[in-house]
Amino acid sequence: MISFRAFVVAAGATLALTSAHTPAAAQKSTEVEKLNAYVGCINRLSSRSRESESRYFSWAPKSGPTGKERIIYGTYTIYDTDDCKKNVEAANQLEPRDAALETAASAYVNAVTTLGPLLxxxxxxxxxxNYKDDKMAKGKAMHPKLVAAWNDFSVADKMLRANVDVINDKRKLEALKEIEAKEGKKTRYYVEAIMIDAKRVVRLQDTDKPDIEAITKAVSDYEASVKGFEDANAADSGKVSSMFTSNAKSVLVTAKQLMRRIRDKVPYTSGQKMMMQPGSEWMVEGSPGRLLRDYNQLVGAYNSIAKFGMR
Structure with a gap:
């Protein structure tokens, strides 16, 4: 099975942070400002950086271009990195100080600002x-530099995401407990529970050796949250839109399909293997790409219900 990690990185699942419903100690504006600076870099630059690599290797051999390729697409550039660098430098000076997080953010900036000019x-x-004029000489010379830059970026991107996730996960769980204490397990509680459980399901696929027992438990917990949400939302006169419900259930269906594929060691067909590329993998049922696509759509639906005061 193709590693899910590559697709998680390439597609760049959207991250979002808000200051609402966080515990008192976490409601300082500087904390939100600090984290949002890092998340802003990820949301703006990570996906495009991974897409540039996928574009390049869609035509270039792993060993590098030869000039004899039937089609030469080149690669993609990424957005300007100046704002990311400036925002991270400022954020690293804000409280609360976190050496691991700040180091990861600086490493991310170094990696992406190195990658940008090369692209x-x-x-x-x-x-x-120009490869037609120099017999691909420069293309061959650039290849190892590009590979090294993409590899460095991949490591830095993963590290920054992991550090941000630790903080964001803690805040989300604390917020969920606060909601339960104040309101009980009603609609807003289950909306937040769905997002926490969905992210856990996605993360458990992000490994070369998926733990099927952990995945099965996570999918079961997510299913319980979806069921709890449907019941609570119905009792609340359908306060949350049907779009959120539909997206939540799509994630559940795909998560179960992928769980069964892993558990039962179901191989992809030859036709499915041809589609297992960034940009088209989502069309394969029970694939990591489909799960990631569904999860990103759920994130979009979640963000859209802020006007209902659900966050």
Whole structure:
């Protein structure tokens, strides 16, 4: 089975932080500002950085371009990194100080600001078809630099996400407990529980050696949260839109399909293998790409219900 990690990184599941419903100690505006600076870099730059690598290797061999390829696409550039660098430098000075988080953020900036100019140089070279003039000499010379930059970025991206997730997960769980204490397990409680449980399901696929027992438990917990939400929302006169409900159930269906594929060691068909590429993998039922697509749509639906005061 293709590692889910590659697709999680490539697709760049959206991260979001808000200051609402956090415990008193976590409601300082500087904490939110600090974390949002890091999340802003991830949301703006990570997906495009991974897409640039996928684009390049969609035509170039792992060993590097030869100039004899039937089709030469080049690569993608990424957005300007100046704002990311500036925001991270400022955020690293804000309270609460966190050495591991700040180090990860600085490493991310170093990696992405190194990658950006290389991609611009490569894009110019391939867009202008300069490889036709130098027999791919520069393309061959750039290849190891690009690979090293993508590898460094992948490590830095994963590390920053992990550090942000630790803090965000803690805040989400504390917020859920506060909601339960104040309101009980009603609609708003289950909305938040769904998001926490869905993220856990996705994360458990993000490994080369998935733990099927942990995945099965996580899917079961998520299913219970979806059922609890449906019952609570019905009792609340359908306060939350049907779009959120539909997206939550789509995640559940795909999570179960992928769980069964892992548990029963169901191989992909030859046709499915051809589609198992960034940008088209979501079309394969029970695939990591489909789960990630469904999860991102759930995040979008979750963000859209803020107007109902559910967050």
């Amino acid at each position: 611009k140089e490569a894009d110019d070279y391939y867009t202008q078809e």
